[in-house]
Structure formats: C-alpha cells, structure tokens
Amino acid sequence: MNEFPGEAPTIAIDAMQPGDSGVIARVDAEPAIVRRLMELGLVPGTELQHVRVAPLGDPIEVSIRGVHLSLRRSEASRIHVTPC
Amino acid sequence: MSRPADGGPTLKAAPLKLATSTPAAGHASAPRVVAILGNPNAGKSTLFNQLTGLRQKVGNYPGVTVEKKTGSVTLPSGRRAEVIDLPGSYSLQPTSPDETIVRDVLLGLQTDTPPPDLIVFVVDVMHLTRHLYLMMQLIELGRPIVLALNMMDTARARGVTVDIEQLERDLGVPVVAISAAKGEGLGNLRRMIERDVEPSARRFRRWPVHLERVLGSLEKRLPRHSALPERARHDLALALLLDDGEDDMLARHSPPDVLDDARILAKRLDQLSPGWRSDDVAGHYEAIHDIVARAVTSGTPRPDKLQDRIDRVLTHRVFGPILFAVLMGAVFQSVFAWAQPAMDLIDKAINLSGGFIGGLLPDGPVRSLVVNGIIAGVGTTLTFVPQIAILFFFIGVLEESGYMARAAFIMDRLMGRVGLSGRAFIPLLSSFACAIPGIMATRTIDNRRDRITTIMVAPFMSCSARLPVYALLIGAFIPNIWVGFLTLPGITLFAMYALGVIAAIAVAAVLKRTVLAGGKPLYVMELPPYRMPQWGSVFLSVRERSVVFVQQAGTVILAVSIVLWFLASYPRGGADAAHVEQQLAAATASHDVAGAHQLERELAGVRLENSFAGRVGRFLEPAIRPLGFDWRIGIGLVTSLAAREVMVSTMATVYHMGDADAHSSSLREQLRDTLDPRTGKHTCTPLVAVSLMVFYVLACQCMSTVAVVRRETNSWRWPIFMIVFMNAMAWGASFVVFQGGRLLGFS
Ligand SMILES: Nc1nc2c(ncn2[C@@H]2O[C@H](COP(=O)(O)OP(=O)(O)OP(=O)(O)O)[C@@H](O)[C@H]2O)c(=O)[nH]1
Ligand SMILES: [Mg+2]
Numbered sequence: 001m002n003e004f005p006g007e008a009p010t011i012a013i014d015a016m017q018p019g020d021s022g023v024i025a026r027v028d029a030e031p032a033i034v035r036r037l038m039e040l041g042l043v044p045g046t047e048l049q050h051v052r053v054a055p056l057g058d059p060i061e062v063s064i065r066g067v068h069l070s071l072r073r074s075e076a077s078r079i080h081v082t083p084c
Numbered sequence: 085m086s087r088p089a090d091g092g093p094t095l096k097a098a099p100l101k102l103a104t105s106t107p108a109a110g111h112a113s114a115p116r117v118v119a120i121l122g123n124p125n126a127g128k129s130t131l132f133n134q135l136t137g138l139r140q141k142v143g144n145y146p147g148v149t150v151e152k153k154t155g156s157v158t159l160p161s162g163r164r165a166e167v168i169d170l171p172g173s174y175s176l177q178p179t180s181p182d183e184t185i186v187r188d189v190l191l192g193l194q195t196d197t198p199p200p201d202l203i204v205f206v207v208d209v210m211h212l213t214r215h216l217y218l219m220m221q222l223i224e225l226g227r228p229i230v231l232a233l234n235m236m237d238t239a240r241a242r243g244v245t246v247d248i249e250q251l252e253r254d255l256g257v258p259v260v261a262i263s264a265a266k267g268e269g270l271g272n273l274r275r276m277i278e279r280d281v282e283p284s285a286r287r288f289r290r291w292p293v294h295l296e297r298v299l300g301s302l303e304k305r306l307p308r309h310s311a312l313p314e315r316a317r318h319d320l321a322l323a324l325l326l327d328d329g330e331d332d333m334l335a336r337h338s339p340p341d342v343l344d345d346a347r348i349l350a351k352r353l354d355q356l357s358p359g360w361r362s363d364d365v366a367g368h369y370e371a372i373h374d375i376v377a378r379a380v381t382s383g384t385p386r387p388d389k390l391q392d393r394i395d396r397v398l399t400h401r402v403f404g405p406i407l408f409a410v411l412m413g414a415v416f417q418s419v420f421a422w423a424q425p426a427m428d429l430i431d432k433a434i435n436l437s438g439g440f441i442g443g444l445l446p447d448g449p450v451r452s453l454v455v456n457g458i459i460a461g462v463g464t465t466l467t468f469v470p471q472i473a474i475l476f477f478f479i480g481v482l483e484e485s486g487y488m489a490r491a492a493f494i495m496d497r498l499m500g501r502v503g504l505s506g507r508a509f510i511p512l513l514s515s516f517a518c519a520i521p522g523i524m525a526t527r528t529i530d531n532r533r534d535r536i537t538t539i540m541v542a543p544f545m546s547c548s549a550r551l552p553v554y555a556l557l558i559g560a561f562i563p564n565i566w567v568g569f570l571t572l573p574g575i576t577l578f579a580m581y582a583l584g585v586i587a588a589i590a591v592a593a594v595l596k597r598t599v600l601a602g603g604k605p606l607y608v609m610e611l612p613p614y615r616m617p618q619w620g621s622v623f624l625s626v627r628e629r630s631v632v633f634v635q636q637a638g639t640v641i642l643a644v645s646i647v648l649w650f651l652a653s654y655p656r657g658g659a660d661a662a663h664v665e666q667q668l669a670a671a672t673a674s675h676d677v678a679g680a681h682q683l684e685r686e687l688a689g690v691r692l693e694n695s696f697a698g699r700v701g702r703f704l705e706p707a708i709r710p711l712g713f714d715w716r717i718g719i720g721l722v723t724s725l726a727a728r729e730v731m732v733s734t735m736a737t738v739y740h741m742g743d744a745d746a747h748s749s750s751l752r753e754q755l756r757d758t759l760d761p762r763t764g765k766h767t768c769t770p771l772v773a774v775s776l777m778v779f780y781v782l783a784c785q786c787m788s789t790v791a792v793v794r795r796e797t798n799s800w801r802w803p804i805f806m807i808v809f810m811n812a813m814a815w816g817a818s819f820v821v822f823q824g825g826r827l828l829g830f831s
Contacts, residue, residue, distance in 0.1 A: 035365060051395075056405075059497075065211070
C-alpha cells in the first residue's frame with residue numbers, strides 16, 4: 001500500500017470502513033474524471049469521511065466539508081487517502 | 085458575525101465601489117437581463133419563482149432544472165427586468181449537456197442569448213466552499229455579479245454565521261443574505277438588482293505556471309468578438325485545451341488552426357506534466373479556503389445529526405430496501421383507496437347530470453352528441469382527477485424531502501448491473517409523472533450513449549396518462565379483496581408499474597450490450613440534506629397538474645369526443661341496420677315490449693359497428709384479436725394516439741353508443757356487462773383487461789414523446805426505433821398474457 005517510501009501509507013476510500021476519516025492524498029483516474037472529482041471538492045489535502053455503503057454494496061457515501069457524495073466503487077477505488 | 089437576513093445594513097457598510105443608486109442608465113428601453121446561476125440544488129429555481137411569480141419546478145435533488153427559463157421581475161422603482169433561470173452547474177468546464185448550456189450563455193457562445201447584464205449567483209450557505217468554486221470562475225469573467233447567500237434559515241438553525249462585509253471585501257462583489265424558500269432578504273436583492281454593480285476587480289485563481297503560459301499563448305490567437313468578455317478568454321482557452329473533440333459549440337466558434345494548435349499543445353502537456361488537466365483546481369480551492377475561513381464562523385458546519393439518523397434507517401442494509409418497497413406499495417394503495425370516495429362522487433354527479441341534461445333535450449342527434457359524446461367522454465375522464473392529484477402529491481413530497489436521491493443511492497447497484505448510468509435514476513423516476521420531462525432530465529447525463537439508453541427506456545415508466553386507463557380497467561374487473569395490508573386492485577396497479585420498470589431494465593441491458601455498448605461514465609451524485617417539503621409548493625404542483633388534466637379534458641378530449649361521436653354515429657347503419665329496424669317496427673307494432681327492447685339494443689350495436697369508427701375498429705380487429713381485443717378496443721387504440729387517457733373517454737362514448745339504455749350505469753358496469761350481440765359473450769373480461777393494461781404499459785402511443793425524443797437525440801433514427809420495438813414488445817406481451825391466460829383456463 002505504501003508506494004512512496006517515507007510518506008504516510010494511503011488506502012483507497014472503498015477500502016475504508018464507515019466512520020473512518022482520512023485526508024485525500026491523490027486521485028488517479030482518467031484526467032477528465034480527476035478534474036471533475038476535484039472540482040466537486042475532492043482535492044488533495046481535504047479531509048474526507050467514509051459515511052456508509054449502499055444496501056447492495058455499491059455505491060458508497062462519503063462526506064467532504066459537510067457535502068455528502070455518492071460514488072461508485074469503481075471511482076472510489078481511485079481516490080486514496082491518508083487515514084487519520 | 086451574522087446579519088438579520090433582511091433589512092440589515094448590508095449596503096451601507098459595504099466598502100464597495102457601487103454606482104449611485106440611479107437605475108442602470110443606457111438600458112432605458114431594453115430591460116436588464118439578470119441570470120440566476122449557481123451549483124445544482126442551491127435554490128435557484130425557488131428564487132426565480134419568488135422573483136417572477138412563476139412556477140418553475142423545484143426539488144431537493146441536483147439537476148431539477150435542465151433548460152433555460154425566462155420570466156420577469158418588478159424592481160422597487162417599478163421598472164421590470166428579465167430574469168433567466170438556468171440549470172445548475174459545478175464548473176465552467178462542462179461535463180453534461182445541461183452544464184454546457186450555462187457555459188455557452190456565459191462565454192457568449194450562444195448567439196440567441198446575449199450574456200446577462202447581471203449575474204445573481206446563488207449559493208447554499210451551508211456548502212459555501214464548494215459553491216464558491218464556480219463563483220470564482222464567474223467573477224474572473226469580469227461580469228457584474230451579486231452573491232445571494234441562500235438557505236440562511238438553515239444556517240441560523242445550525243448556528244453557522246457569516247461575516248458578510250468580510251466576504252464582500254474578499255470577493256469584491258455585493259453579498260445579500262436570503263432565504264428563497266422563506267422569502268427573506270428578497271427586498272434587498274431586488275434593490276441590488278437595480279443597481280449598477282461593478283464587476284469585481286479581484287483575481288483569485290492560482291494558476292500553475294506552466295498552464296498559465298500555455299493558456300496565455302492560446303488565448304492570444306482567439307478571435308475577438310464582442311460577446312466574449314476579455315477575461316473569459318482564459319477560460320475559453322482552457323476549454324479548448326480540455327476539449328476531447330466532441331464539443332460542437334467550441335468548434336463552431338474557434339478557427340480551425342487554433343483548434344489544431346490546442347490539440348497539439350494538449351498532447352505536449354500530456355507528456356511534460358501528466359496531471360495538467362486538473363492542476364489548476366487545487367490552487368483555486370486553496371484561495372477559496374482562505375476566503376471562507378475568514379468569513380464563516382463555526383468553521384465547517386457541524387455534521388447534520390438528524391440527516392445521519394434518518395439515513396441510518398432509510399439506507400440501512402435490510403430496512404432500506406424494505407422501506408423503499410413498502411413506500412412504493414403504500415403510494416399505489418393510496419392512489420386507489422383514497423381516491424375512491426371522491427371518484428364515486430364525481431361519477432355519480434356525471435351520471436346524474438347526463439340523465440338530467442339528456443332529459444331536457446329532445447331525442448335525436450343533439451341529445452346523443454351531448455350525452456354520449458361530450459358528457460360520457462369528458463365526464464368519465466374527470467373521474468380520474470383525484471387519482472392524478474394523489475399521485476402528484478406523493479411525487480412532490482418525495483422530490484422535496486430529499487428521498488429521491490436516497491432511492492437512487494439504494495438502487496444504483498442494480499442500475500449499474502444493467503449498464504445504466506447512476507444519473508439515469510432521476511430521469512426515470514420523473515417519467516412516472518410524464519415521459520417528456522423525464523427525457524429532458526437526461527440532459528444531466530454526461531455520456532451520450534448512456535443518455536440515449538435512458539431516453540429509450542424512459543417511456544416504459546407508467547406515466548400519469550396511463551393511470552386513468554389502469555384505474556378504469558382495474559376498477560371494473562379486479563375484485564376488491566384484501567391481501568395483507570394491500571388490496572388486489574392496489575397490487576395490480578403496482579404490478580403494472582413494476583412491469584414497466586422491468587421492461588425498462590431489460591431493454592436497457594440489451595441496448596447497453598449491443599448498439600449502445602461502451603462508455604464508462606463518472607457517477608458522482610450529491611445526497612442533499614433532508615428538508616421538510618415546502619407544502620405550499622407541493623400543493624401548488626398538485627393543483628397545477630390537476631388543472632392541466634382538466635384542461636386536457638376540456639380541450640383534446642372534448643374535441644376527440646365530438647369527432648368520435650360523429651364517426652361513431654355515421655353512416656347510420658346500412659343494410660344490416662335496416663333489417664333490424666324493420667324487425668323493431670314489427671315488434672313495436674305488436675306491443676312486444678321485451679322483444680322491442682332487445683332489438684333496440686341490437687340496433688344500437690349494429691349501427692356502431694357499421695359506423696366509420698366501427699369500420700376502423702373492425703379493420704384493426706384481425707391484428708388485435710389474438711390479444712383478446714375486439715373492434716371497440718381497437719377504436720380506443722386509435723384515439724389513444726392523441727393522448728393515452730383518451731382511451732377512457734373513447735370507451736365511454738363507444739359503450740354508450742353501443743347500448744341503448746346505458747345512460748344510467750357507469751362505464752365500469754358497462755364494461756363488465758356488455759355482451760357482444762353476435763356471439764352473446766362478454767366483450768371485455770378480466771383477462772382482456774389485464775392483456776389491455778399490459779399493452780398500455782409497453783406500447784409507444786404518445787406522439788409528444790416521439791417528438792421530444794426526436795429533438796433530444798437530434799435524429800429520426802431513435803424515435804422510429806422506439807416506436808417499432810416498443811409496439812412489438814407490447815403486442816408480444818399481450819399475446820402471451822391473453823393466449824397463456826386462456827390456456828390456463830382464465831376467461
Ligand atoms: N431551507 C431552505 N430550503 C430551501 C431554500 N431555498 C430553496 N430551498 C430548497 O432547496 C431545494 C432546491 O431548490 P431548487 O430551487 O429546486 O434548486 P435549484 O438550484 O433550482 O436546483 P437545480 O435546478 O437542480 O439546479 C428545494 O427542496 C427547495 O425547497 C431556503 O432558503 N431554505
Ligand atoms: Mg432549478
């Protein structure tokens with residue numbers, strides 16, 4: 001998980017448990033998707049909380065600065081956070 | 085510090101270069117154009133409605149408004165200004181058709197709409213940081229902007245305070261605190277609209293150096309045209325760089341060599357600094373962060389405990405889906421049960437007035453036209469107003485409370501399985517009211533293939549025009565037996581809606597694996613906070629939909645009923661009728677009352693069958709006989725092309741005309757009791773009714789829908805394809821139901 005030695009370990013947000021928080025470390029999806037996710041506020045350095053998983057296991061709900069977003073796992077797995 | 089929402093000293097204290105309060109000069113003739121902009125779900129349409137007195141649709145989920153709408157507002161001086169409500173948008177770099185509209189208006193790419201004189205930028209004060217991102221892009225376009233801090237009522241309740249002067253200083257634009265839903269602060273806002281607001285001179289965005297350099301070189305080469313503000317050129321250049329070649333509007337407005345260069349530059353940037361496409365966003369957010377930190381106290385708003393608690397139940401792993409199903413069941417049950425008393429009342433009133441007016445008129449064509457054509461046709465349709473009202477009441481509550489987005493959250497996995505975009509859920513849900521707004525709502529879907537898939541299946545959702553047809557047939561043929569906490573009619577209605585959903589899912593799955601395969605779009609949806617529905621607005625929408633339905637009855641249905649009456653009355657018989665007439669004359673002469681009565685009924689039936697309408701029905705009969713439909717239903721299938729609910733008025737007229745002593749009984753009874761004079765069997769049976777309902781679930785009958793599909797897909801291919809496959813499915817499914825039902829021994 002720790003790809004950059006010397007940096008704190010990161011995990012993808014679909015691997016977080018409900019209630020866990022972390023600081024966004026990086027988003028590595030297609031460039032256009034990264035841009036939109038960031039425009040929605042998912043910028044590195046921002047604190048993010050994993051809120052819950054939908055009844056059927058996908059999507060997941062995260063909260064960022066009080067905004068609740070629903071993300072499919074395919075995107076959630078591209079967003080990495082440093083747990084805190 | 086916070087300020088009372090209205091009447092606060094916002095203007096006096098504002099250290100802004102505001103022109104004196106003289107109304108904008110030079111616009112004396114043309115009214116000012118004020119555009120309402122902001123993120124989705126910020127309350128723009130609510131504000132638009134408050135300012136203009138119009139009734140734009142509002143709802144507590146992102147993506148309600150997908151079109152540009154215009155109204156006018158009276159300013160304190162008595163002058164009027166034109167107000168435009170626009171779709172919500174997250175960024176000037178659009179990802180879906182509705183956001184593209186906003187960008188095109190602002191960058192002056194849309195030639196029919198000049199850029200607005202003033203922008204009222206609406207933000208949800210609870211989500212200030214995110215909402216200011218687009219605001220900042222707009223400020224830097226160099227247009228005059230007023231910031232409307234909306235939802236101040238919620239902020240107050242949650243203890244969030246905003247230092248408005250600080251915000252004004254930092255942003256360089258006037259700020260007005262409002263609550264659009266409660267009508268607070270609108271006086272201030274109106275006054276502000278009247279002023280000459282100077283564009284902010286601030287530039288906040290922190291561009292990475294390499295990007296700035298490329299944008300600078302590209303923007304020099306853009307043609308100058310008056311509609312494009314000087315400072316918008318940076319954003320236009322960025323749009324060109326980011327464009328993947330699918331943006332027609334950009335291509336049309338830029339010289340081809342600049343487009344080519346943009347493409348080459350983008351490629352080079354890809355090699356030199358792979359993250360360049362989003363490099364600028366983080367910097368911009370940093371700037372916003374600083375501003376918000378200075379202006380908002382209580383930091384980030386406290387997490388909403390109530391929302392969390394509600395969501396824990398509504399999206400619970402087990403209870404969530406159960407509650408969803410129970411809720412839907414309850415809706416259909418109530419549409420039936422609650423409407424029944426009102427329906428019976430209207431039904432009685434119409435029968436009485438039919439009998440009364442019929443008694444006043446002399447026997448003859450006029451009486452027949454009034455009683456059989458107009459009262460039967462229009463009157464019967466009116467009995468379904470209560471059901472329409474109840475349906476729209478529930479739709480309104482679901483939309484306003486915020487549950488819609490949760491339903492999408494719960495169901496998304498299934499949608500994803502068949503390949504539908506998560507964004508398809510809300511357009512599909514809207515289609516339960518009517519497919520047309522549903523199809524329009526697909527403009528929020530970014531991927532074109534996903535959008536077309538959603539458009540193609542939206543008409544399977546049972547719209548409110550089908551409800552009267554289901555209600556008529558269920559009321560006539562499905563016995564009112566309790567099964568658990570539901571009744572059989574309620575369950576049958578639910579089953580019809582469910583069948584439409586299943587058909588939609590199946591067709592979407594096939595389309596996404598064949599002609600519309602490909603594309604894996606981004607799905608991110610905001611889950612809005614729960615809100616108490618604005619009851620006034622729910623009731624207004626119920627009233628509006630009921631009024632529209634009644635108007636429809638007074639126009640389309642009235643016209644169709646009159647035309648149909650003629651077609652069903654003439655020509656008056658022919659050889660068959662003459663034969664029966666002779667028999668009737670003989671029977672009357674010999675005082676054979678029973679015989680005469682029997683012959684009278686037969687005569688009416690024979691006449692109808694030989695009329696123009698009857699001939700059309702009989703012409704169709706071979707094609708629909710295998711589905712259990714006779715020529716009477718065939719007439720209804722034809723008139724349904726005007727609007728599906730015309731089926732009901734058609735049946736009313738046809739059954740009235742075909743039955744000499746029908747005036748006393750309701751259409752439901754007639755449907756149940758009428759015998760075919762030739763075969764002596766019932767013309768309509770429970771099995772036929774089910775087969776007919778299934779046909780209505782699946783068939784493509786609505787010409788307005790076809791027209792909208794043509795417009796939204798910009799081709800004839802998709803609407804024609806839709807007509808063919810939907811009607812083929814309808815025929816096939818009804819065939820299976822009717823023939824299968826007969827094999828199983830149902831009648
Ligand atoms: N509490 C509160 N709710 C509000 C206020 N203004 C709007 N709302 C609610 O916010 C929700 C969104 O309102 P809309 O007017 O539909 O928002 P919009 O910005 O037009 O949304 P889109 O068309 O999706 O971009 C609705 O449920 C409104 O009732 C307000 O001042 N206070
Ligand atoms: Mg709106």
